[in-house]
Structure formats: C-alpha cells, structure tokens
Amino acid sequence: MGLRSRMLAGFAAQLGRPTGLRGLFVGRMLNRANRGTITAAIDALAPQPGAVAADLGFGGGVGLGLLLVRVGPKGRVYGVDYSPTMVSQAARRFETDVAEGRLRLLEGSITALPLEDGSIQGAITINTIYFIADLGRAFSELARVLVRSGRVVVGIGDPPMMASMPTTPFGFTIRPVDEVVAVAKSAGLALQDHRRAGEGEHAAHLLVFAPLPDPLP
Numbered sequence: 001m002g003l004r005s006r007m008l009a010g011f012a013a014q015l016g017r018p019t020g021l022r023g024l025f026v027g028r029m030l031n032r033a034n035r036g037t038i039t040a041a042i043d044a045l046a047p048q049p050g051a052v053a054a055d056l057g058f059g060g061g062v063g064l065g066l067l068l069v070r071v072g073p074k075g076r077v078y079g080v081d082y083s084p085t086m087v088s089q090a091a092r093r094f095e096t097d098v099a100e101g102r103l104r105l106l107e108g109s110i111t112a113l114p115l116e117d118g119s120i121q122g123a124i125t126i127n128t129i130y131f132i133a134d135l136g137r138a139f140s141e142l143a144r145v146l147v148r149s150g151r152v153v154v155g156i157g158d159p160p161m162m163a164s165m166p167t168t169p170f171g172f173t174i175r176p177v178d179e180v181v182a183v184a185k186s187a188g189l190a191l192q193d194h195r196r197a198g199e200g201e202h203a204a205h206l207l208v209f210a211p212l213p214d215p216l217p
C-alpha cells in the first residue's frame with residue numbers, strides 16, 4: 001500500500017472509530033463539519049421537553065449538547081458510541097450533565113445497544129451506518145429500544161457523493177437510500193419523512209423512521 005493509501009486508510013479508520021490523540025482531533029473536526037446536519041436531524045426529531053432521547057454513534061458529541069438543550073432540565077439523554085476515546089472525551093465535556101444524571105454515556109454498539117426495551121422516545125444516528133456491516137441487526141436494535149410512539153432519525157451523506165470520497169474504499173459501506181429504507185422496514189421501522197440537510201444536489205439525507213403499527217389481531 002502506498003503512502004497516500006495508508007494515510008487515507010488511517011483517516012477512514014479514525015472516522016469509523018476515533019481513537020487516541022488523533023481521535024480527539026477527529027472528534028472536534030466532526031463536530032465542526034457535521035453540526036448543521038445534526039441540528040437539522042434534531043429539528044426533524046423534534047424531541048419534547050422532558051423526553052428521553054439518544055445520540056447513537058455521537059462522535060465528538062455536538063449532538064449530545066443539542067439534545068440536552070432540547071429535552072431541557074426534566075429530560076434525559078443517552079449517548080452510545082463504541083469508541084472509548086469518544087466516550088471519555090464526552091464525559092469530560094459534559095461532566096456536569098453526567099453528574100446531574102441528565103446524560104448517560106455508554107460504550108457499546110448500535111448492533112447490540114446497552115439500552116432497555118422501549119426506553120427511548122427519540123434517537124438520532126448520524127454518519128454511522130457506513131461502518132455497520134449488519135444493518136438489519138442495527139435497525140432491529142433501534143426498533144427494540146424505541147417506545148411505540150418513538151422516532152429515530154438516520155442521517156447519511158448523499159450516497160453518490162459518499163461513493164466518490166477518497167476515504168470510502170477504506171472500510172465504508174455506501175448504501176442507496178432505498179436500500180436503507182427497505183432494511184429498516186424489514187426490521188419494523190417505517191419511513192415517516194425524508195428531508196435533506198445542506199445545499200444542492202449532494203445535501204445529506206435525513207430519514208425519519210417510526211415503529212410500524214402492530215398488525216390487527
């Protein structure tokens with residue numbers, strides 16, 4: 001592997017699981033780059049004051065702070081990420097919220113969420129599913145932890161744009177929007193809304209899902 005490929009592979013690995021000192025810089029970079037998309041995702045989720053919300057794969061943690069503001073002092077936020085570096089960075093940044101019990105940070109995977117069944121009213125997961133091989137398992141877990149009236153917003157970069165990124169060959173799985181929607185449906189989550197965040201034809205996609213109604217007896 002040439003030097004350029006090695007650098008791209010290293011950066012791609014950091015995006016998929018920010019680690020160590022470089023991971024801390026990547027977390028900050030993600031916060032700057034993705035703040036707009038994450039704000040739009042939380043607008044689409046529209047969590048009510050007092051709600052229990054989650055950011056799954058929170059990276060640099062900008063979504064955790066925005067969710068804490070939206071759910072207010074009576075609400076609660078869970079953050080799950082499988083990078084120990086991101087969890088400890090968020091624990092330092094949100095020390096007070098953690099101490100007050102308004103924020104719970106957990107190391108774990110979206111494919112095996114460390115959350116109780118039916119415990120979350122609203123969740124976001126932004127720029128994460130490229131790193132998940134078993135998407136059906138991830139959506140089953142999202143369906144399991146949501147209350148029946150809950151919603152989850154899945155945010156992804158525009159697939160054709162993502163496919164052309166130099167980091168993509170190094171461990172990203174890019175799926176068309178229709179495929180993501182079909183996998184969610186087979187896991188029991190129906191598409192409620194499809195918004196774009198950002199400008200132009202390559203704006204990010206925000207897919208809002210809700211549990212499918214129970215079949216009639």
Ligand SMILES: C[S@@+](CC[C@H](N)C(=O)[O-])C[C@H]1O[C@@H](n2cnc3c(N)ncnc32)[C@H](O)[C@@H]1O
Pocket residue numbers: 015016017018030031034038056057058059060080081082083086108109110111125126127128131132
């Ligand atoms: C590209 S970053 C995106 C972070 C943030 N959501 C954003 O949009 O800025 C991907 C994050 O998801 C986490 N991640 C990737 N796969 C995951 C999984 N299966 N379970 C939990 N976290 C995961 C990574 O550790 C990383 O922090």
